[in-house]
Amino acid sequence: MASGEDDALIWTRPEPGTRRPKFTRDQIASTALAVADAEGFAAVSMRRIASELGAGTMTLYYYVRTKDELIALMDDAIMNQVLIPADELPSHWYDALAMVATRTWEVLVHHSWALHSLQNAQAGPNAMRHFEQSLAAIADTGLAAPDKFALLALVDDYVRGNALRAAEITSDGDIESAVRFGQSQLATGQFPQTRELFGGRDPRDVFPELLGDMSDHDRFRHGLLILLDGVAHRMNLSLPD
Incomplete structure (x- = not known):
């Protein structure tokens, strides 16, 4: 891959190489997440994040070239929260996959704005680590690669769909109108x-x-366990003792 193509991804560039950089990408991402959590994703801008950090907007561009790169950092910071310490991951596929799915759901519900606003973010290293951890959770199932991919996609669809439903906010006026129509x-x-x-x-x-x-x-966990029970039956996988 040519160097110009490498530079198109923030992950392929080292952080600014001064001996004492004033900011880090982690600081920038955590600041952006805090703004989005408090005020919604629409409040996130390069100018706003620079202001929160006590820097000039042009200074921030030294660390992050574009709004898309800022979004990529935010998404990767969220994916870092999804990761489970390796020594905490259960050995049985059922329990491990349930833990990964539950942690993912909890993080997505906490940052519910991300379900829509970060859909097109560049996948970063923590997204890769999450996928690797998900594969590790089902490594001992004996499933073929296509079946492993299908299983993870099935669980991911359930997690994201349920998180979207849990994050729905309906005003009293909308409810009244829906009831009258119904x-x-x-x-x-x-x-x-x-x-x-x-x-x-x-x-x-x-x-x-x-x-x-x-x-x-609890409703999410109830549905998740029903799903995994069905997977175990359909794919002839063992259930935990």
């Missing part, structure tokens, strides 16, 4: 199964009963 549609008689589900009651009263008293975290 009730008007039920009145047409075209949705008998849905009408039976609600039993003529206000959906706002029924949904809590349907969801039960589990927290979002």
Whole structure:
């Protein structure tokens, strides 16, 4: 690969080589995450991060050339939070994959804005480490490479889809409008199964009963274990003792 192509990725360039650089990429990324967590991703800009660090905007460009590179640093910082210390990863594939999936879900829910805003971020070294750790979790299953990839993709789809649902924020006005629309549609008689589900009651009263008293975290774990039980049965894998 030509050097010009290498330079297109922030990960292929060393950090500024002064003996005492004023800032590090980790500092820049953590500052950007703090702003996004507090105010949303729209508040993140090179000017804002420079201000938070007490630097001029042009100084920040010495460390990070573009907004895309800043986004890449943010994504990699999040992926670092997903990683599990190697000595804490269980030996059984089921428990290990459950731990990786749960940690990933917890981090994504904590940084829920990232589910949309960092979709196109350049994959960095911590994303590679996360994938490596996920493969390590199922290394002893005896699955062929395509089946390993399919299993990880299946779990990742569940994790991200559930995190998106958990992160949904609906205003009271939106809920009221949805209830009115739903009730008007039920009145047409075209949705008998849905009408039976609600039993003529206000959906706002029924949904809590349907969801039960589990927290979002417990509901995620419940679904994850059902998924892994199904995987074990379908792929003829052992379950933990």
